[in-house]
Structures are given as structure tokens and as C-alpha cells.
Amino acid sequence: MKIRVNDIDVHYTLEGPADGPSVTMSHSLATDLSMWDPQAAALARRYRVLRYDTRGHGGTDAPAGAYSLPQLADDARGLLSALGIGRTHWVGLSMGGMIGQTLALSSPGVLQSLSLCDTSSRIPAEARPLWDERIATAETKGMEPHVEPTVARWFTPKFVESRADVVKRVREMIRRTNPRGYAGCCHAIRALDLTDRLSSITLPTLIIVGAHDVGTPVAASQAIHERIKGSELVILDSASHLSNLEQPDSFTHALEAFLGRVA
Secondary structure, rough: EEEEEEOOOEEEEEEEEOOEEEEEEEEOOOOOOOHHHHHHHHHHHOEEEEEEEOOOOOOOOOOOOOOHHHHHHHHHHHHHHHHOOOOEEEEOHHHHHHHHHEEEEOHHHHEEEEEEOOOOOOHHHHHHHHHHHHHHHHHHOOOOOOOOHHHHHHOOOOHHHHHEEEEEHHHHHHHHHOOOHHHHHHHHHOOEHHHHHHHHOOOEEEEEEEEOOOOOOOEEEEEEEOOOOOOEEEEEEEOOOOHHOOOOOHHHHHHHHHHHHOO
């Protein structure tokens, strides 16, 4: 399904009982809403699960130019409003977690809880040239040069070897990401600097991170955990960046237990 939000067509899916508590799931850079398939299938038994493709990704429009996190949060807020969803539990991984933090700081009234997964609250200045390089590669060579380096960051070597079926689907998600949309969202991530503001977040918050995540390491999740009072931190063994796909059962169990307590 598609709906017009902020002058773009946003692709989304809604699953689960119409009267169930609302859960909104926001994916990582260079994936799409199908990244959440294992969790959505479990949650939709009880919750009204909204998944959507972020600006520049999947079936959502990819306008040219740099995007910003406030703009991506505004897209999410506009989507919720257009669908008549007053409040929702937010589940975001990586970029989706950055959007969630931005939304929690700008519009906390639309959120009932916050699940921040394999994400960060700041991109250090020394890492910004790396993002410039990723943008330049996408703009000049497309997504193919990003496929294997991204897979190597997102999964442990053992998982890449043993679960070729899952890794193949992720490779295809990366390949079919619009280079324009990828670059636009890289600009948004590159500017991330929210750490010093996180203490103002009072929402019930769950933080999940893979023990072997090299992209947004455990230290980044610990920094968030230290600043959001009362937050819970879950570290998943034998998982890297896409911990929801590498350890789907443990990830889903942690998420369902948290939502069960706060929903």
C-alpha cells in the first residue's frame, strides 16, 4: 500500500488485529520493510504492526538531494497521522533507531515506547569522511560496490557461511536500494549528534545490540543506555549489526517481553 506524505509516496504494510496496540517498525539503511519479516510475523498475532519503507528505500519515493533526520522523522510522523495512528510503540534498527531518537525528542507524544536496536546517537567527526566516501561511491558507481563490504559489517562470518539463504536476501535488498535514496539517507546519518540530548527522553526504552556489531558497537548502545533513565539494555551473543536476522528468536523474545510489560 502507498500513501502520500510530505510530497512523496510512502510504501507501507499494516498487519495484525485492527484493535491491537500499534507498533511501528523502521528499518536500517540499504534495506526495506521486509527486513522485519521474522518480528512482524510474531508481533502481528497481538499488535497492529505498521512497517514502512523509509524515504529513498524500497517502494517509497527517492527524491534527489541530501535528507536529514528531522525530515525522516517528519515523514514518520506524517505517515502515522495519515493512517490515523495517534500513538505507537517504535521499533527502529540502525537508521530506524536514529529516526526513533529524533522522533522521541521532537514529538514524544506520538510514542508509547522506544526500542532502539543496533544504533547510535552520534557519528564522531573522524567517521564522517567514511560517510562521504559511501555517498560518492553510490552516486558514481551505484550500489554494487557496497554489497559485500556491507554484508561483512552486518553479519558474523559464521552466519554468512551457514545462512546463505538469509544473506542472499539481504544482498538483494542492498542491490535494489536506489543509490539516490541511499546517498540522501547517508547525509542524514552523517550528521547524527543526539547523545547530549538523550537524557530528556522519558519514554520506556529498550536497547538491543549484537555483541559483535562493528557498525554501531556495544559501546554506542551503552552510551544511550546511560543517558535514558530506566532504559533496558539487551546484548545478543553471536550477532552483529542486523541482530534481528542473525538471532531472530532471541531478538523477538526480548522485544515481545518488553512490549508485553509496557503495552
